Amino acid sequence: MPNADLIPLLPEEELARRTRRAESPHPELWSILDGVMDPEIPVITLYELGVLQDVYLDDDGVHLVMTPTYIGCPAMGVMEEDARAALAAAGYTTVTVEMRLAPAWTTAWLTPESRRKMAEYGVAAPSGENIQCPQCRSEAVVIISEFGSTACKALYRCQSCSEPFDLFKAI
Numbered sequence: 616m617p618n619a620d621l622i623p624l625l626p627e628e629e630l631a632r633r634t635r636r637a638e639s640p641h642p643e644l645w646s647i648l649d650g651v652m653d654p655e656i657p658v659i660t661l662y663e664l665g666v667l668q669d670v671y672l673d674d675d676g677v678h679l680v681m682t683p684t685y686i687g688c689p690a691m692g693v694m695e696e697d698a699r700a701a702l703a704a705a706g707y708t709t710v711t712v713e714m715r716l717a718p719a720w721t722t723a724w725l726t727p728e729s730r731r732k733m734a735e736y737g738v739a740a741p742s743g744e745n746i747q748c749p750q751c752r753s754e755a756v757v758i759i760s761e762f763g764s765t766a767c768k769a770l771y772r773c774q775s776c777s778e779p780f781d782l783f784k785a786i
């Protein structure tokens with residue numbers, strides 16, 4: 616059955632990332648990393664978040680390529696440690712991590728599924744200009760603070776249901 620959510624055009628770099636995974640000669644490495652969650656939004660994986668860019672194996676061991684959600688994101692260190700731990704648990708102990716800063720991460724890399732999971736967790740992700748309350752979908756929202764529970768989120772309040780929520784900042 617066709618999935619209508621997949622029809623909108625993907626950013627080119629996101630399409631390339633999905634192709635790397637689909638055509639990887641080591642799908643087990645991607646599967647292992649599907650067990651690694653974003654420490655700040657622990658309902659989505661590093662792959663779903665768009666941080667995991669590539670993973671491959673050569674004579675030097677495993678190479679892990681990650682793009683931070685924003686430069687200096689303090690959660691990146693935790694993500695790297697968690698990814699290393701998951702690979703080590705599966706027997707891959709020689710791991711080289713490369714931080715790829717360009718192209719920069721963008722919320723456009725989040726899949727509709729990732730956005731839905733984030734909203735259920737109470738974190739809104741902007742799509743275009745519209746910011747929606749993750750509780751009631753109202754767009755009557757006001758910013759309370761440029762910094763929410765972490766530096767990469769802003770704190771908003773919904774004027775319809777009065778609930779505060781974190782917004783994952785668009786970059």
Ligand SMILES: [Zn+2]
Binds near residue numbers: 773775
């Ligand atoms: Zn609301």
